[in-house]
Amino acid sequence: MTDRDMETDHLPENTGGSGNGTLTKDAVADDPFQDPGLPAHRPRVTDLDPKAAKRAERQVALLFLISIVGIIGSMVCYTFVPNTRVHTFTGLGTVNMNNLALGLCLGFAFLALGGGAIHWARTLMTDVDLVQERHLMKSDPESTAFAVSEFKQGVADSGITKYPLIRRSLLTAMLVLPLPAIWLLRDLGPLPGDSLRHTLWAPGEKLVNPNTGQPLKVSDVTVGTLALANPASLNDVPEERIDNLAKSAVLVVRLPQEALKGSEAQKKKQWDWSVDGVMAFSKICTHVGCPVALYEQQTHHMLCPCHQSTFDLSDDGKVIFGPAARSLPQLPITVDADGNLVAVSDFREPVGPSFWERG
Ligand code: FES
Known part of the structure; x- marks a missing residue:
């Protein structure tokens, strides 16, 4: 049995054509794309x-x-x-x-x-099946011939074949026309090089409260609270490093050691990069860079309001929901002699959207 036989197996033998909603095997074999017609009208x-x-x-x-x-x-x-x-x-x-x-x-x-x-x-309104015939989309031969002759006449009237200088300069102008659109692409540059891999954080850089400018201390962050922090040198940033500002924002939370999840090595790394459970994570979502800030203190989940990516801070910032493709980077921190939180180094991986890593 062929595929065609299987497709038409349910159809009746030929009883004299179609058009009333009933296709026959022979009719399908003759023309597989024929109009099956309207189904039989069912009164209400x-x-x-x-x-x-x-x-x-x-x-x-x-x-x-x-x-x-x-x-x-x-x-x-x-x-x-x-x-x-x-x-x-x-x-x-x-x-x-x-x-x-x-x-x-x-x-x-x-x-x-x-x-x-x-x-x-x-x-209650009249219930009838209507067929609206579509006219042929193609123009009739007379109209086509008329349009062609009109076009030819227009070409002849313009003199474009007669004046080669005008023809060539017009073609050149049309070729040059899209160039500004391509030229504008230069605004995407200069190429970032490895600047996207670095932020303002450096060894010994203090974490300061963005509102008061005061250094953040370990005692300022209790379990369940969320603090924002910027690098202390924020105001002294030279013009050429100004785009590093936004990337440097961090969220500071405190987690009890027993709340940490994952492998032993991962838990150790996360704890070692903290000060008694006070940890700093990048505030920039790894999806497309929105600021994440909705902290669920019971679960230690951090939600990005843009597309709902959710990061589990107790599991090394791992993505547990949403479109983000990688964990929220953690900033290694320690404490200085005055009890202020300071960075151990810059982030160990690029912050922000994953495309920063490509290439
Ligand atoms: S930018 Fe955060 S989920 Fe899209």
């Missing part, structure tokens, strides 16, 4: 049963009546409902009572009006 219950039609009529009228009540109700509410604020039960805060009543009345009115119209059309 309301076409067959006058009682059902009457019922549908009453339902439509009832919906229109509800709409009338809603419209009148909206005018009554507008006039008599006071402009006081009431609490909703949906967590949306308070709403104006007058607005709420007006909105509900108008909402029901339009809903009922639309529902009535749809129900009317589906149950």
Whole structure:
């Protein structure tokens, strides 16, 4: 048995053609793409049963009546409902009572009006199958010939064949036209080299509170809190390193040692890069670089609001949800003689979107 036999096996033997919704085996064999026609028309219950039609009529009228009540109700509410604020039960805060009543009345009115119209059309309006024939998309030969002759006449009238200097200069101008669009690409440069791999963090660089500029101490960060930090040298950054600023922002959290997950080596590295569990992670999402800042203190999950990438800080910043492709980099930190948190070094891997690593 061939594939064709299997495809047509369910069809009846030839009974004299198609076009009424029934294809036969022979018809399919002759022309596999022929028009199967419309399926047989199925009358609705309301076409067959006058009682059902009457019922549908009453339902439509009832919906229109509800709409009338809603419209009148909206005018009554507008006039008599006071402009006081009431609490909703949906967590949306308070709403104006007058607005709420007006909105509900108008909402029901339009809903009922639309529902009535749809129900009317589906149950009672004339139900016939219509075929709309499409005309041929191609122009007839006369129109085609006319268009060609008009085009040729236009070419002749322009004199483009007669004046080669104009023709060549026009073609050159058209070739040059797209060049500005390509030229603008130079704004993407200069090539970043390895500048994307470095931030302002360096050995001994203090972590400071971005609002007060005060150095962050171990005691400032307790379990469950989230602190933001910048490098202390932020304000002395030379102009050419200005783009390193945003990349340097870090989040500081404190995790109990028993909360750490992963392999022993990973837990050791994460703990060694912290000060009594105070850890600093890059604030730049490794997806496309939004600032991550939504910290779930019970689970130690950090959420990026842009596309919901979620990082588990207790598991070396690993991605547990969302489109980010790699962990949130951790900044190795220690403490200086004054009890201030300082960086041990720069990040050991590039921060930000994964494409920074490519190449
Ligand atoms: S930038 Fe963070 S999830 Fe897309």
